[in-house]
Amino acid sequence: MRLTSFTDYGLRMLMRMAGAPDRAHSTAEMADEFGLSRNHLSKIMQRLSAAGVVETRRGGGGGARLAKPASDIPLGALIKLLEEDQPMVECFSTGNACTLDGSCGLKARLRVAETAFLESLDRSTLADIALRQSQSI
Template identity: 65%
Template sequence: MRLTSFTDYGLRMLMRLASAPCHAFTTAELATEFALSRNHLAKIAQRLAQAGIIETRRGGKGGACLALPPEQIRLGHVVRILEEGSALVECLGPSGTCTIDGSCRLKTRLKAAQRAFLDELDRATLADIALPPCPVDPA
């Protein structure tokens, strides 16, 4: 299974947030650290905030921080949130379009593989993959 860059960047963001739970990271900080688009990270942060994984604050002391302890955030849950709408293959997507439907035996196997992949990620938490603590400027 291949994750979208949206999910990859979201996991990186969460790994950094878990490294300094008392610090609110701005999207500009994270974009610079990971050499990513600030706008793309803002969209990811919005999705994670809507799901209750992170909290965001505006203003001078604003930024994003975890809404839950990293030990309570299951990786499978995060991947399901960030991969929402992205199917492993077209026939598993919302439209379910398949030109060989009715005689295809692959779809069932792919669903099982996807379920096993996410079940494995459910065994791990954000605490298991958090980046080492980073020095944070107290200013």
């Protein structure tokens, strides 16, 4: 399975926040650190905030923090959240235009594989991959 850059960057942001959970992290700061677009990271942060994974605060001393301990955040759930608008194959999307839909035996097997992939990742948490201050991405 190939993950989108949206998910890749979201995981990097969360790994950084999990490695220093006592401080607020600004999107601008992480954009500079990762060499990425602040606008792109802001969109990711909005999704994470809307889902209750992070809490954000504006203004001086503001930024983002994990909404709960990293040990309580399964990786599979994060990937499912970040990939929610990106189905693995077209036939997983609503209103798909696949001419084989309904007679194809691949769709069910891919759904089983996708479920197994996410369940496997759910056996690990964000705490397991947290970046400590001395580590880099």
